[in-house]
Amino acid sequence: xxxxxxxxxxxxxxxxxxxxxxxxxxxxxxxxxxxxxxxxxxxxxxxxxxxxxxxxxxxxxxxxxxxxxxxxxxxxxxxxxxxxxxxxx
Amino acid sequence: xxxxxxxxxxxxxxxxxxxxxxxxxxxxxxxxxxxxxxxxxxxxxxxxxxxxxxxxxxxxxxxxxxxxxxxxxxxxxxxxxxxxxxxxxxxxxxxxxxxxxxxxxxxxxxxxxxxxxxxxxxxxxxxxxxxxxxxxxxxxxxxxxxxxxxxxxxxxxxxxxxxxxxxxxxxxxxxxxxxxxxxxxxxxxxxx
Numbered sequence: 371x372x373x374x375x376x377x378x379x380x381x382x383x384x385x386x387x388x389x390x391x392x393x394x395x396x397x398x399x400x401x402x403x404x405x406x407x408x409x410x411x412x413x414x415x416x417x418x419x420x421x422x423x424x425x426x427x428x429x430x431x432x433x434x435x436x437x438x439x440x441x442x443x444x445x446x447x448x449x450x451x452x453x454x455x456x457x458x459x
Numbered sequence: 460x461x462x463x464x465x466x467x468x469x470x471x472x473x474x475x476x477x478x479x480x481x482x483x484x485x486x487x488x489x490x491x492x493x494x495x496x497x498x499x500x501x502x503x504x505x506x507x508x509x510x511x512x513x514x515x516x517x518x519x520x521x522x523x524x525x526x527x528x529x530x531x532x533x534x535x536x537x538x539x540x541x542x543x544x545x546x547x548x549x550x551x552x553x554x555x556x557x558x559x560x561x562x563x564x565x566x567x568x569x570x571x572x573x574x575x576x577x578x579x580x581x582x583x584x585x586x587x588x589x590x591x592x593x594x595x596x597x598x599x600x601x602x603x604x605x606x607x608x609x610x611x612x613x614x615x616x617x618x619x620x621x622x623x624x625x626x627x628x629x630x631x632x633x634x635x636x637x638x639x640x641x642x643x644x645x646x647x648x649x650x651x
Contacts, residue, residue: 381560381563381564381565382560382564382565382566383560383564383565384564389634390630390631390633390634390637391630394630414566414569414570417569417570417572417574418570418641420574420575421570421573421574421641421644421645422637422638422641423574424573424574424577424583424586424641424644425590425637425640425641425644426609426637427577427583428577428583428586428587428589428590428644429587429590429591429605429609429610429640430609430610430612431583431584431587432587432588432590432591432610433487433587433591434487434488434490434491435487435490435491436487437482437483437486437487441486441504442479442482442483442486444508445478445479445482445486445508445511446475446478446479446482448508448511448512449475449478449511449515450475452512452515452516453473453475
């Protein structure tokens, strides 16, 4: 194609659709530039992206529940039973 | 963790203290992933017990090519899948993400702002606790992908192997899960 039409600007729906790959660093250079341009002029999509990032960050800081002593005892008992069964067999 | 290998060696030799230490290190993470897979805490506990039995039986087969965590997750997911099949749970329908756009692709209801409040450490800590509880709201496979990628921090390649989902599918599931959690957190952040 001789005349490459200049790509129109993104609308919000398209911007949001690109964010998954943007966060993974997988957008090609052109879409990356288009998304950045959109974000620079759109506080709503910028807020949405910031919230996605905050969500991912929160997930990365989620601690597993502490292990109660009883749960540890139960598993150690399981281990002992397994060992003695194995010794008998 | 650095001395996992030493603990595994001791476990091979039948050292109970090494077993207890491994449980201390990994049971919380195993339970979380089990719950993400089977949906109920009680069944998840059974699944982790099965997993630990499989670990002590099969510890000689651990070659250290993957991290210990990945090996444990692999065993756990196999057990969890067969447990879930036994229970014949119907999978929850995949909910579509709630973002709404008008015909021109603009926001119908723009996101209500809260991201800036996370700069407050206390808010960030509350959010980390809450997001974990909200994981239960996601459909099963989304939950597994989100736990393994964003909570456990495993690379996409390992997660694809553990769950048997294609790269493209994994990206869709991850994004849907993140978007759904963002939506749920927004409800709480805006109400509070």
